[in-house]
Amino acid sequence: MTVLTVKGLHKSFGGVKAVQDVHFSVAAGELLALIGPNGAGKSTCFNMLNGQLRPDAGEVTLLGTPLVGLAPRQIWRLGVGRTFQITATFNSMTVRENVQMALLSYHNRLMSLWRPANRLYRDEAMALLERVGMVDQSERACGILAYGDLKRVELAIALANNPKLLLMDEPTAGMAPSERIGLMDLTARLARQDNIAVLFTEHDMDVVFAQADRIIVLDRGRLIAEGSPEEVRQNEQVQAVYLGSGAVFAEAH
Amino acid sequence: MSLSNIVIQFLNGLAGASSLFLVAAGLSIIFGVSRIVNFAHGSLYMLGIYIAYSLIEFFGRSSILGFWGGVLLAALIVGLIGVVIEMVILRRIYRAPELFQLLATFALVLVIKDVALYIWGAEDLLGPRAPGLRGAVQVFGRRLPEYDLLLIVIGPVVLGLLWLLMSRTRWGTLVRAATQDREMVGALGVNQTFLFTSVFFLGAFLAGLGGALQVPREPAQLMLDLTVISDAFVVVVVGGMGSIGGAFLAALLIAQAKAFCIGIGDVVVFGTTLSFTKFTLVVEFVIMAIVLVVRPWGLLGKPQAAQRGSTMVEPPLHPLGKTFWSVVLGLVILLAVAPLGGDDYLLVLLVDIAIFTLFAGTLHFLMGPAGMVSFGHAAYFGLGCYGAALVFLKLKLPMELAIFAGPLAAGLGALIFGWFCVRLSGVYLAMLTLAFAQIAWSVVFQWDEFTGGSNGLIGLWPSDWLKDRTVLYFVILAFCVGGMAFIWRVVHAPFGYVLRAGRDSPLRADAIGIDVRRFQWFGFAIAGALAGLSGALFAFSKGSISPETLAVSRSVDGLVMVLLGGVQTLTGPVAGAAVFTWLQDEIARNTEYWRAILGITILVIVLAFPQGIAGFVKQMMTRKGLLKEVAA
Numbered sequence: 001m002t003v004l005t006v007k008g009l010h011k012s013f014g015g016v017k018a019v020q021d022v023h024f025s026v027a028a029g030e031l032l033a034l035i036g037p038n039g040a041g042k043s044t045c046f047n048m049l050n051g052q053l054r055p056d057a058g059e060v061t062l063l064g065t066p067l068v069g070l071a072p073r074q075i076w077r078l079g080v081g082r083t084f085q086i087t088a089t090f091n092s093m094t095v096r097e098n099v100q101m102a103l104l105s106y107h108n109r110l111m112s113l114w115r116p117a118n119r120l121y122r123d124e125a126m127a128l129l130e131r132v133g134m135v136d137q138s139e140r141a142c143g144i145l146a147y148g149d150l151k152r153v154e155l156a157i158a159l160a161n162n163p164k165l166l167l168m169d170e171p172t173a174g175m176a177p178s179e180r181i182g183l184m185d186l187t188a189r190l191a192r193q194d195n196i197a198v199l200f201t202e203h204d205m206d207v208v209f210a211q212a213d214r215i216i217v218l219d220r221g222r223l224i225a226e227g228s229p230e231e232v233r234q235n236e237q238v239q240a241v242y243l244g245s246g247a248v249f250a251e252a253h
Numbered sequence: 254m255s256l257s258n259i260v261i262q263f264l265n266g267l268a269g270a271s272s273l274f275l276v277a278a279g280l281s282i283i284f285g286v287s288r289i290v291n292f293a294h295g296s297l298y299m300l301g302i303y304i305a306y307s308l309i310e311f312f313g314r315s316s317i318l319g320f321w322g323g324v325l326l327a328a329l330i331v332g333l334i335g336v337v338i339e340m341v342i343l344r345r346i347y348r349a350p351e352l353f354q355l356l357a358t359f360a361l362v363l364v365i366k367d368v369a370l371y372i373w374g375a376e377d378l379l380g381p382r383a384p385g386l387r388g389a390v391q392v393f394g395r396r397l398p399e400y401d402l403l404l405i406v407i408g409p410v411v412l413g414l415l416w417l418l419m420s421r422t423r424w425g426t427l428v429r430a431a432t433q434d435r436e437m438v439g440a441l442g443v444n445q446t447f448l449f450t451s452v453f454f455l456g457a458f459l460a461g462l463g464g465a466l467q468v469p470r471e472p473a474q475l476m477l478d479l480t481v482i483s484d485a486f487v488v489v490v491v492g493g494m495g496s497i498g499g500a501f502l503a504a505l506l507i508a509q510a511k512a513f514c515i516g517i518g519d520v521v522v523f524g525t526t527l528s529f530t531k532f533t534l535v536v537e538f539v540i541m542a543i544v545l546v547v548r549p550w551g552l553l554g555k556p557q558a559a560q561r562g563s564t565m566v567e568p569p570l571h572p573l574g575k576t577f578w579s580v581v582l583g584l585v586i587l588l589a590v591a592p593l594g595g596d597d598y599l600l601v602l603l604v605d606i607a608i609f610t611l612f613a614g615t616l617h618f619l620m621g622p623a624g625m626v627s628f629g630h631a632a633y634f635g636l637g638c639y640g641a642a643l644v645f646l647k648l649k650l651p652m653e654l655a656i657f658a659g660p661l662a663a664g665l666g667a668l669i670f671g672w673f674c675v676r677l678s679g680v681y682l683a684m685l686t687l688a689f690a691q692i693a694w695s696v697v698f699q700w701d702e703f704t705g706g707s708n709g710l711i712g713l714w715p716s717d718w719l720k721d722r723t724v725l726y727f728v729i730l731a732f733c734v735g736g737m738a739f740i741w742r743v744v745h746a747p748f749g750y751v752l753r754a755g756r757d758s759p760l761r762a763d764a765i766g767i768d769v770r771r772f773q774w775f776g777f778a779i780a781g782a783l784a785g786l787s788g789a790l791f792a793f794s795k796g797s798i799s800p801e802t803l804a805v806s807r808s809v810d811g812l813v814m815v816l817l818g819g820v821q822t823l824t825g826p827v828a829g830a831a832v833f834t835w836l837q838d839e840i841a842r843n844t845e846y847w848r849a850i851l852g853i854t855i856l857v858i859v860l861a862f863p864q865g866i867a868g869f870v871k872q873m874m875t876r877k878g879l880l881k882e883v884a885a
Contacts, residue, residue, distance in 0.1 A: 050764075076766040088761035090754045092567035101754050102765040110751045110767065113743050117750040118572050141569045157765065 001028045003165050003197035004049070009058035011044050018044040020221045022058070026165065026197040031188055033208045034201045036218035037241060042201045043085075043169065045218065049199070050082055050167050051075045062165060081158030081196075085170040087150040091143035095134055095153050098142055099125040102160035128156040131190060148179045155187065159194075166191065168200035172207055180204055184211040209233070217241070257393030258516055264392065266512035267505070268401035271408035274504035275463030276481060277488035278415060278497050279456035285432035285495030286452045289343060289354045290680055292809075293361035295482030297457050300365060301331045301464025302473040303373050306380045309468065314381040328462035335457020339450050345860055347449075352626065356816035357859045359809055362478055363852030369475055371846065380468035400469055407466065411459075412501045419497065428452060432495045479805045483691060486628075487541045490684040493554020502552055507537045534695035538688035542673060545685050549677050567821050570753075573741060588730055592723040600726045604794050606834045607733035611787040613814040613826035614737050615780040621820045622749050623776045624756025625674070626683040629690025630811045632670070633663040633781040635803020637788025639697060642710045642798055652716045656732075656789045663785020664778050666693065671777030675770045690808055698800040709799030713792050729790050736783050741823060743779065752776050817858065819868035828870075 002025045009022040019041045026032045036042050047053040049060055051072040060067040067075055076082070089098050103121040104110055129135050132152040137145065142153060151171065158166055171187065172180035184200075184207050191198045202208045208215060208229070215232040217225040225235045232238055280294045305327035312319025338361060346354055386403060389396035419425035427448055431438045439445050464477075488507060492499025514536050517529040550556050571577075591603055616630045640662025645655035670689040674682055697704045704710065719725045743749050754762045755769035762769050792798045801807065810833065818829025836854065840847035862869040 072763045073766045073768055076764055082764045084760065084764075088758045088764070090757040090761065092569060092753055092757055093750070094569045097569065097750070101750060101767075104747050104750070105766045110747050110772070112747045114746055116572060116745045117747040118570075118745065120747065143567075157761075160765070 003028050005061045007059040010056045017221050022223050024216050026199050028197050029195045031198045031213045033212035033215045040218040041221040079164040081163035081166045083154040083168045089142040094139050096125050096138040099128050099156050102157045106161040132156045148175050166198045180207050261395045262512045262516035266509035268404040270504040270508035271404045272463040272467050274408050274501050275459045276485045277500040279459035280485050281489045281500050283456035292358040296362050296365035296478040297331050297460035298464040298481045299477040301461030305465035305468045306378050306473050315384050317384045320384050324465040327465040328458050331461025332454045332458030335453045339453035360852040360855035363848040367846045367849030377472035377474040379472040382469045415497050486684050487537045491541050491544045493551030496553040499553030510536045531699045535692045538692050541688045606831050608787050608791050609834050610827050610830040611733040611736045613830040614740050615784040616811045617815045617826040618740050619780045623752040628683045628687035629808050631803045631807035632690035632693040633784035634788040636663040636666045637785025638792040638798045638802045641789035642792045659789025660782040660785040664782030667778045667781020671774050675773040694803045711797040713796050715793050
């Protein structure tokens with residue numbers, strides 16, 4: 001089942017055509033990696049999907065619902081969870097409270113002026129933290145957490161609204177190499193369990209080739225390749241783009 | 254309006270713009286580099302005018318050299334005062350949270366005001382006209398003072414010199430670099446200490462010069478500090494923080510608008526007389542409100558670069574546990590038995606403390622959990638005062654009902670003002686709140702027929718059953734304790750959490766479906782309404798009110814209470830309001846210079862406990878193991 005469909009996406013900044021005629025789709029339970037060298041238009045593309053940028057032209061639909069023109073918060077209400085390249089959490093709250101916030105929002109309980117927030121959806125929050133392996137740190141403040149742990153908290157927050165689609169911008173950026181595969185492994189497991197479509201951008205080719213079901217490659221705003229990891233690896237155009245960029249992916253993977 | 258009138262008002266506007274530009278440019282440069290909002294900048298201007306007055310008197314009123322020597326020397330002296338302030342106080346708190354730096358500069362305002370009072374006395378001092386420029390030239394048959402012509406030239410000349418300094422010297426390049434990214438400049442090995450001190454010198458020098466040049470035009474007086482600082486804020490915000498050209502443009506725009514309002518005078522529209530002269534008091538704030546909503550970073554400003562790792566991370570909220578409530582209960586019992594002492598004076602003081610605790614509590618709610626600093630919170634206090642008083646006096650409703658008109662009026666005001674304010678953040682938001690407060694103040698101040706103008710309103714007598722001091726005391730106490738309890742509940746409820754979420758990470762809040770602005774807007778209204786309640790209680794506890802209730806100084810009092818108590822602790826406003834009100838009362842009874850003593854006390858506290866009183870106590874208790882630390 002196709003969850004996200006993107007057609008004819010265009011975006012220019014002044015004279016720079018950042019994204020041109022990009023189209024792809026993600027199916028439920030599928031991990032689609034969006035890769036490309038620096039400046040290829042990955043982030044621009046991403047920000048048009050999550051509502052932070054408005055495309056000049058093109059169509060983005062989530063299970064048939066058009067997303068273009070909606071604010072990030074409206075897109076979230078339709079069932080899109082997000083993690084950020086640089087983690088964004090509420091630093092003055094505990095790990096559990098961070099997840100509780102997402103749950104409170106999901107259940108439309110934010111306007112409440114009286115009941116202590118701390119006691120609402122506590123068990124649900126703990127269950128989500130259990131899934132990402134953060135139960136033992138649930139009472140610590142996010143402001144003092146290690147970066148890798150914050151990434152897992154973000155994942156728990158992203159799962160709070162039972163998303164149909166997860167958008168992960170550079171999910172492993174800033175993490176130790178040993179933790180990266182682990183995090184994407186966890187993501188893949190959760191996505192398959194819940195049948196969630198996952199779209200992620202990533203620089204680490206180890207992560208991409210180990211976890212992605214399918215890969216799309218952007219270069220200078222255009223889609224240059226699409227296919228299974230093996231197909232993309234063999235693609236000459238992709239090899240040409242990546243040669244010399246420092247990211248080497250040889251047969252060894 | 255005739256052509257000659259237009260020309261003359263235009264020239265008046267140009268002359269008025271010069272001093273405004275000098276002060277604002279100094280403020281802007283200091284903010285750009287040090288990120289300190291120097292509330293004492295108006296005080297430096299005031300010192301400039303006083304010192305220049307004294308020097309000119311000393312050198313002789315009619316000597317040209319004496320006049321200009323006095324003006325320049327005064328500016329230099331003020332520059333050096335700026336250096337001393339930077340080296341002795343501000344340098345120690347660059348790493349402290351932004352709000353603490355603000356508190357320190359508030360304290361300086363208090364100290365400088367009393368120093369000026371001590372040296373020059375409370376009388377207005379009008380300096381001589383500039384020797385050699387005492388005449389006037391004829392422009393279209395009207396007289397324009399020669400001195401104004403000179404002022405018209407000075408503004409652009411200083412702008413040009415500053416431009417040369419900023420673009421052609423190594424120092425200027427460093428200042429521009431630091432304005433863009435202070436940490437990076439430090440990382441590149443630039444001696445920041447010297448840079449900051451020299452920037453303070455330049456900023457203070459410009460403020461002093463702006464003041465000194467006004468000697469022939471306006472009398473030196475003690476109210477100048479706060480009027481000038483609010484004018485300068487407006488100019489800097491309209492022009493864009495850190496932009497010198499923007500400050501010039503904004504100073505021109507505002508001075509012209511003011512000049513034309515005076516020039517137009519009274520106009521009859523549809524049978525009613527509109528007084529544009531009265532509009533001068535608000536026109537700059539109206540311009541600022543419009544500019545901020547259309548161009549949130551000012552005319553020539555840029556969005557502020559995020560600062561790295563300089564903000565303290567607030568620890569998570571503890572659920573209000575048994576310890577908390579037992580301390581509150583103990584306090585309430587103490588307050589309940591207080592009337593048994595039979596000391597009427599004590600009851601008056603306790604009523605004041607209770608009212609200002611609620612006022613500070615609402616401001617803390619905005620500044621702490623909601624992360625919106627308000628420089629104009631007095632607006633809601635005052636709207637509450639006047640709302641209740643007017644309903645009581647004009648509609649003849651009983652006091653019991655009139656009290657509720659206070660929060661209603663203030664809540665409505667906060668809904669209207671807040672709608673604009675939540676579109677901004679940080680310093681810009683703070684400035685806009687100040688603008689709205691000034692608008693509210695000047696409406697109350699000028700609307701003689703309705704609000705009693707500068708005389709205020711009298712005859713706010715409580716109902717008969719409240720005539721007894723003790724009964725009134727208990728009723729007011731009940732309202733204040735109830736108000737504070739409500740705020741604490743809200744902070745711990747989902748609504749309070751949403752506000753904190755929006756403050757901690759607007760990006761994440763948006764990504765989990767939260768419309769941050771909408772919640773901030775309601776938060777603003779709640780804080781405003783409760784501040785209005787404290788205002789209404791104040792009105793009936795005093796029996797009379799004046800525009801003072803919504804003046805800048807009241808807002809500053811509130812800020813000092815909150816910052817003194819500590820922004821990060823819920824009990825902060827209680828401690829802050831109690832200590833502040835008591836100190837003010839205690840010192841004011843014994844000396845004329847209570848402001849200076851208060852200011853010095855605040856400075857000592859700021860330098861010694863950068864987390865506020867309550868924060869310090871909490872830290873000590875945690876260290877002693879009396880309080881459990883949740884965040885390991």
